[in-house]
Amino acid sequence: MGRLDDRAVVITGGASGIGKSIVELFVREGANVVIADIQDELGQELADRLGDSATFIHTDVSLEDDVKAMIEHAVDTYARLDCVVNNAGMGGVKGEIESIPLEDFDRSMAILLRGVFLGMKHAAPVMKKQGGGNIMNISSIAGLRGVSQNHPYSAAKAAVIQLTRTVAMELAYYKIRVNSICPGSIxxxxxxxxxxxxxxxxxxxxxxxxxxx
Structure with a gap:
């Protein structure tokens, strides 16, 4: 018996890095996992290795249609949605403030912040309907302390923390827990x-x- 037996979980950025480790841990604890990532080969290989406990879907978390399809895939596959881990990320765009191109700033925000927003937006209606759920947003210690010359990343991760707080207050009434986790360097x-x-x-x-x- 695992702590997550038969729970249906979506993990974004689940094909590698922190996300892959979360996927493997959750499967060991008995969960059924949707691996959502843009890394198709790595994601499908991981799903194949984990067998019936995992499926893969190509997902760019900055695109609303992709995120909507991701949630629909989870519900279609497992008939419920117990947990979403908004983990997908990218490395920080580093440099002095005047040297950072606007398109790099916008891309950072699209993946690190918009992706979390969209994950919660499309998970919430499903979890409300079924009477509860759990949303985990992966932020960073950079969102708490800031990192010199890593402005877009630090700002986005700080915004994730505050967005988590406001959504947690809203969704608590529906028995949906919303938390952020702030790792250091991994x-x-x-x-x-x-x-x-x-x-x-x-x-x-x-x-x-x-x-x-």
Whole structure:
């Protein structure tokens, strides 16, 4: 018996990194998982490996039609929706404020903030109808403390925290829990790519870090 037996869960950005780890953990705990990602090959490979406990659907979380189709796929497949993990992300666009192109800022907001908004928007009606649910939004410590020259990422993650608070107050009446999680640095492909390092180099660098507080 697992803690999530027969729960129907959608995890965005579930093909790699943090999302993949969440997918694998939830399946081990008995959940049925929809892996939503733009990385089709990785997502389908993961779903195939997990067998009947997982399906994959191509989803760009910045596109409302994709997010709507993602939620519909979950309900069509599992007849309910117990949890949505809004995890899809991207590396921060770094640089001095005057050097950041508007299109890079907008792209960051589209994925990191709009994607969370759309995930909650389309999950809420389903969860209201069935009498409850759980929404988990992956923010970041950058949303709490800020990161120098990582302006769009920090701003988007801070907005996710506040959006989580306001939606949590609204949906509590319907027995829908809404929470945000704020990880620190975790060695993923995004972690390395943002620093121009290979996976092996990023692991070596991460392991060499010491706690500052």
């Amino acid at each position: 060695v993923t492909s995004i972690f390395g790519a943002a620093r121009g390092m290979s996976s092996a180099e990023s692991v070596k660098t991460y392991d060499s870090l010491t706690r500052l507080f």
